[in-house]
Amino acid sequence: MTGSVLEDAFVWLNDPLSWTGPRGVLALAREHLAMAAAAVAIAAAVSLPLGAVLARARRGGGAVVVVANVTRAVPTFALLLIFATTAVGFGNRPTVIAAAVFAVPPILTNTWTALRSVDHGVREAAAGMGMSRWRSLVGVELPLAFPLIAAGLRTAAVQVVATIPLAALVGGGGLGVLVVTGLATRRFGEVLAGGLLVAALCLLTEAVLAALQRAVTPRGLRPVRVRGAAQAPGAPRS
Amino acid sequence: MTTSPAPDPWLSWSYVQANWGDLTTALEQHVSLTVQAVAIALALALPLAVLVHGHPRWTAVVLGVTGVMYTVPSLALFAMLAPFTGIGRTTVLIGLVAYALLVLVRNVVVGLQGVDPGVVDAARGLGMGRVRTLLTVELPNALPAVVAGLRLATVTTVALVTIGVVVGFGGLGQLMFRGFQSGYRAEVVTATLLTVLVALVADLVLLALGRALTPWQRAVRT
Numbered sequence: 334m335t336g337s338v339l340e341d342a343f344v345w346l347n348d349p350l351s352w353t354g355p356r357g358v359l360a361l362a363r364e365h366l367a368m369a370a371a372a373v374a375i376a377a378a379v380s381l382p383l384g385a386v387l388a389r390a391r392r393g394g395g396a397v398v399v400v401a402n403v404t405r406a407v408p409t410f411a412l413l414l415i416f417a418t419t420a421v422g423f424g425n426r427p428t429v430i431a432a433a434v435f436a437v438p439p440i441l442t443n444t445w446t447a448l449r450s451v452d453h454g455v456r457e458a459a460a461g462m463g464m465s466r467w468r469s470l471v472g473v474e475l476p477l478a479f480p481l482i483a484a485g486l487r488t489a490a491v492q493v494v495a496t497i498p499l500a501a502l503v504g505g506g507g508l509g510v511l512v513v514t515g516l517a518t519r520r521f522g523e524v525l526a527g528g529l530l531v532a533a534l535c536l537l538t539e540a541v542l543a544a545l546q547r548a549v550t551p552r553g554l555r556p557v558r559v560r561g562a563a564q565a566p567g568a569p570r571s
Numbered sequence: 572m573t574t575s576p577a578p579d580p581w582l583s584w585s586y587v588q589a590n591w592g593d594l595t596t597a598l599e600q601h602v603s604l605t606v607q608a609v610a611i612a613l614a615l616a617l618p619l620a621v622l623v624h625g626h627p628r629w630t631a632v633v634l635g636v637t638g639v640m641y642t643v644p645s646l647a648l649f650a651m652l653a654p655f656t657g658i659g660r661t662t663v664l665i666g667l668v669a670y671a672l673l674v675l676v677r678n679v680v681v682g683l684q685g686v687d688p689g690v691v692d693a694a695r696g697l698g699m700g701r702v703r704t705l706l707t708v709e710l711p712n713a714l715p716a717v718v719a720g721l722r723l724a725t726v727t728t729v730a731l732v733t734i735g736v737v738v739g740f741g742g743l744g745q746l747m748f749r750g751f752q753s754g755y756r757a758e759v760v761t762a763t764l765l766t767v768l769v770a771l772v773a774d775l776v777l778l779a780l781g782r783a784l785t786p787w788q789r790a791v792r793t
Contacts, residue, residue, distance in 0.1 A: 338654040405723075406770035408730040410744055411763035414751040418759055495644035502736070503751065512650040516737060521654035528650030532643040539642050 341522020342529070351526075356510070358530060364425075365497050365507035365534065372429045372493045376436035377486065384444025385470065397445055401438035409435055409496050417503045425507075428500035435496065436489035443485025447478030480550045487542040494538045498531050508534060583757040590758070593746065598765060601742025604735070605728045605773070608664055612671035612724060619672075620679035621705065630680055637673040645670065645734045653738050663735035670731060671724040678720025682713030715788065718781035722774055729770040743769075 345351050352358045387397060409431055416427035451474045459469040475482075498509025511527025587594065623629040648666045656662045686709050694708045710717075733744025741748065743762040750758025782789065 342654075405726050406730065406767050406774070407763070408733040408744070408766055410730075410733040410736075411747055411759070411766060414747050414759050415756075415763065417751055418754060418756050491642055495642065498644055498646040499734070502748070509646055512646055513737065516650070516653065516658075524650045525654050528647040531647035532651070535642045535644060535647070536639065539639070 338521045338525055341520070342525040343522075345522050345526045346529075358508070358511070361506060361508050361510055362530075362534060365494070365509075368425055368429050368497050368500065368505075368507055369432070369490065369494045369538075372432035372497070373436055373486070373490050375429070375433040376440055376489055376493075379433075380437045380441035381444055381482070384441050385448060387441075388445050388448035389466075389470075397441055401442050404435060404438050410499055410502075413499055413503060423503040423505070425500055425505040427503060428497060428505050428507075431499075432493045432496040436493050439488040439492070440482075440485045443481050443488075444478070447481035447485075448474055450481075451477050476551065480546075483546045483549065487539075487546050490542055491535065491539045495535050579754070579756050581756050581760050586755075586757040587761060594761070594765070597743045597746050597762065598769070600740070600745075601729070601732050601766070601769060604660070604663060604667060604732050604740070604742055605725065605769070608667035608728050609671050609721065609725050611664075611668045612675050613721065615668070616672055616675035616679055616720075620676050620683060624680060624683045624709075630684070633676060633680060637677055641670070641673045645731055646737060649734065649737050658738045660740045662738045663732070663740045666735075667728050667731055671728050674724040674727060675717075675720045678716050678723070679713065682716025682720070683709055685716060686712040711785075714785050715781065718777060718784070722777045722781075725773045725777060726770045729766060729773060733766065742766075 350357070354360065384397075412434060413427055413431040416430055417423040421427045421430060455473060455477065456469060459473045464472065497507045498512065500507045501509030501513035508527060508531045511530065512524055515521065515524035515527055619633070623633050645666055648669065649662060652662045652665055656665060690708060690712060691704060694704045699708070732742045733747060735741035736744045736748045739745075743766045746762040747759050750756065750760075750762065
């Protein structure tokens with residue numbers, strides 16, 4: 334049986350009909366990435382300003398970390414199903430919202446940490462030069478904090494791409510559809526092919542974002558090994 | 572004539588009473604899968620970490636590979652395993668062990684790396700062999716990192732078990748999905764709360780265990 338499954342997967346992946354059409358790999362991958370982009374955008378729109386405000390407030394920071402840790406105990410799948418049983422409805426929307434919720438902690442904690450760790454002297458120098466708080470934030474602190482913030486965005490994005498496959502369980506789209514329908518119809522070649530494609534998409538996202546993060550980090554800040562330090566070691570799994 | 576929609580409460584005690592059997596079965600499955608997965612992963616992670624410890628190149632390889640593998644979502648992993656290990660408990664368990672292993676190996680390796688070189692030197696100066704140094708000096712010193720890894724791995728595993736629904740063995744996730752399919756909110760919410768409760772209890776137990784195992788840390792703090 335084992336050999337034939339591998340063969341089936343190989344044949345399925347080599348069939349042009351698997352790739353084209355409204356339920357083909359290409360269309361599903363495009364849907365997958367669009368959903369992921371929407372989720373990251375929602376999460377970033379909420380957590381970047383919030384992180385900046387909290388870093389300024391010098392209070393409630395501890396709460397941020399605690400909340401971020403607690404979200405790890407809530408399964409993404411559970412939140413997704415809870416959304417799906419409400420007015421949000423099922424399909425892609427609850428998945429995007431659930432993925433966005435879980436993308437908030439890495440972006441928020443990294444933004445907060447990054448802005449808090451900007452050298453106090455630098456901030457004072459900016460104030461001494463007559464910069465307003467806003468200009469100091471945009472012109473001085475954000476560029477210095479950027480590598481850490483980018484690391485948070487990257488962690489969040491990779492995690493979101495890995496979460497979106499769950500949409501298939503609530504009638505949504507994305508590449509998870511291949512796995513879920515394959516399991517339901519007991520076509521294991523398709524299941525295996527779907528699993529490989531989802532894994533490949535996640536690894537590809539990680540690689541592209543890693544390269545992107547390097548490219549946009551100012552050269553002067555590069556030698557600092559941002560990644561190991563910045564990545565939340567246990568972003569919630571999905 | 573209008574018919575009012577059937578009541579669909581978020582929580583309902585009568586649900587809990589009527590489905591006590593299902594709840595305990597799912598809870599038992601959830602807990603046993605978690606405990607088994609973390610125990611197996613720890614049994615594999617300790618020797619593996621010790622093996623690569625002290626070889627910077629191997630360490631870099633292990634940290635790199637585990638980091639990359641951690642990006643693969645569980646749904647994809649279960650999908651890749653199911654054709655070979657069948658639909659059922661084994662597939663879920665293998666997947667859970669894999670993820671817990673990734674977390675644990677990283678933490679044990681980092682923990683061993685973080686041991687003060689002066690302490691290791693002192694042990695050597697006392698005439699300890701490599702094995703004795705490892706067992707009586709390095710591992711105890713790395714214990715806080717190991718426990719931190721265990722806590723992280725356990726909480727992650729508790730949440731991950733729910734994805735086991737794709738192969739029919741998701742513990743409390745099974746109830747969540749059933750509740751979703753039949754549009755019964757109370758079932759989804761009850762199973763979710765129980766899952767979070769399991770994660771929190773497990774975390775507290777491991778926290779207490781870590782404190783008990785490292786009495787010297789408490790002495791320093793006070």
